[in-house]
Amino acid sequence: MSTLHENNNEYAIWVTAMSQALDQGDKVAFRTALAGFDGARNSEVTTGIRKVALDLQTALDRFRVDSKLIDLAQRQVPDARHRLAHVLRLTDDAAHRTMDLVDRCCPLADHIAHEAERLAVQYEAAEPSHAMQPQLTGFLRQTATSMTAVRGNLAEVLLAQGYQDLSGQIIRGVMTLVDELETALGELVRIGGSELEAGSRSQDSRRGHGPIVPGINHGNAVGGQQDVDALLLDLGV
Amino acid sequence: MQQNLNFLVVDDFSTMRRIIKNLLNDLGYANVAEADDGNTALPMLKNGNFDFLITDWNMPGMPGLDLLKHVRAEPRLSKMPVLMLTAEAKREQIVEAAQAGVSGYVIKPFTAATLKEKIDKILAAQAAA
Numbered sequence: 001m002s003t004l005h006e007n008n009n010e011y012a013i014w015v016t017a018m019s020q021a022l023d024q025g026d027k028v029a030f031r032t033a034l035a036g037f038d039g040a041r042n043s044e045v046t047t048g049i050r051k052v053a054l055d056l057q058t059a060l061d062r063f064r065v066d067s068k069l070i071d072l073a074q075r076q077v078p079d080a081r082h083r084l085a086h087v088l089r090l091t092d093d094a095a096h097r098t099m100d101l102v103d104r105c106c107p108l109a110d111h112i113a114h115e116a117e118r119l120a121v122q123y124e125a126a127e128p129s130h131a132m133q134p135q136l137t138g139f140l141r142q143t144a145t146s147m148t149a150v151r152g153n154l155a156e157v158l159l160a161q162g163y164q165d166l167s168g169q170i171i172r173g174v175m176t177l178v179d180e181l182e183t184a185l186g187e188l189v190r191i192g193g194s195e196l197e198a199g200s201r202s203q204d205s206r207r208g209h210g211p212i213v214p215g216i217n218h219g220n221a222v223g224g225q226q227d228v229d230a231l232l233l234d235l236g237v
Numbered sequence: 238m239q240q241n242l243n244f245l246v247v248d249d250f251s252t253m254r255r256i257i258k259n260l261l262n263d264l265g266y267a268n269v270a271e272a273d274d275g276n277t278a279l280p281m282l283k284n285g286n287f288d289f290l291i292t293d294w295n296m297p298g299m300p301g302l303d304l305l306k307h308v309r310a311e312p313r314l315s316k317m318p319v320l321m322l323t324a325e326a327k328r329e330q331i332v333e334a335a336q337a338g339v340s341g342y343v344i345k346p347f348t349a350a351t352l353k354e355k356i357d358k359i360l361a362a363q364a365a366a
Binding site for chain 1: 248250251252253255256259260263294295296300301302303323324325326327328329330331332335336339340341342343344345346347348349351
């Protein structure tokens with residue numbers, strides 16, 4: 001690789017030659033010297049470009065080797081998406097399993113509550129003076145009350161399965177992000193990191209934003225059903 | 238109260254459809270059909286005989302807001318009560334839904350009491366109109 005000093009010497013030789021040719025009025029010699037000067041300059045530019053290209057190549061090679069980019073793009077990110085899909089399936093299965101069991105328990109609780117109440121009335125009428133009568137009817141009435149409470153709690157258990165929908169929506173949001181990340185990383189690997197397409201698309205409000213996730217700024221969101229009701233009242237709904 | 242009303246519940250999560258259907262059954266509404274997004278729901282609404290629509294907002298395919306707009310644009314369906322039951326909680330979204338003609342808006346997570354209250358309110362308003 002030529003140094004600036006070497007180049008300067010080469011330029012000086014051609015400049016002197018041009019000067020002499022001018023003095024002597026030698027057109028041919030002048031043009032030869034001028035061409036020589038141009039050649040020296042071009043060779044310096046070419047050398048510079050070669051150096052930049054080599055540096056770039058080295059940087060890219062190091063980038064490929066050092067970073068986990070390829071592994072991320074080809075394995076870890078698709079893995080992350082599959083894991084999330086798996087969580088979705090697990091929570092969906094668990095929620096349905098819970099609801100299946102609740103569905104089976106509800107009629108049992110209803111039946112016991114109804115029968116206990118019916119038996120209490122019947123026994124009271126049939127054996128008004130039996131020694132066990134107050135205890136037994138008391139127990140039957142308590143059973144009816146307890147089973148009604150159990151039935152109420154089962155309804156709450158059912159409603160609580162709504163977590164699956166809310167967590168599922170959040171997971172789907174993250175999965176979309178992972179998809180975009182995968183595409184972007186694939187592109188990055190393809191072009192060797194020299195150009196990265198900018199900008200994640202802002203989410204379309206028409207499609208919805210999904211549930212509020214604590215710790216993430218959602219902008220202008222309402223605080224709860226009371227806020228919704230107040231807002232709708234203002235809007236005349 | 239008209240317990241023989243036909244409900245259509247639209248939500249992409251089968252868990253949530255099942256919960257709403259169960260709650261409606263507990264409230265005495267036995268006729269509940271389900272759809273998983275607006276594209277499935279719209280032909281059901283057009284060809285069916287539904288009295289009440291409960292829809293989520295954020296769904297793949299046609300979102301709930303678009304479904305609401307289609308319902309309001311369809312002469313035969315335009316007066317149908319539409320309750321939005323969604324996790325979407327931005328003020329501008331609620332305003333947008335109201336402008337599109339939503340009858341009620343409940344945000345998830347919700348309680349059985351809230352659902353009952355909103356349905357009763359919508360039905361009472363409809364009866365008075």
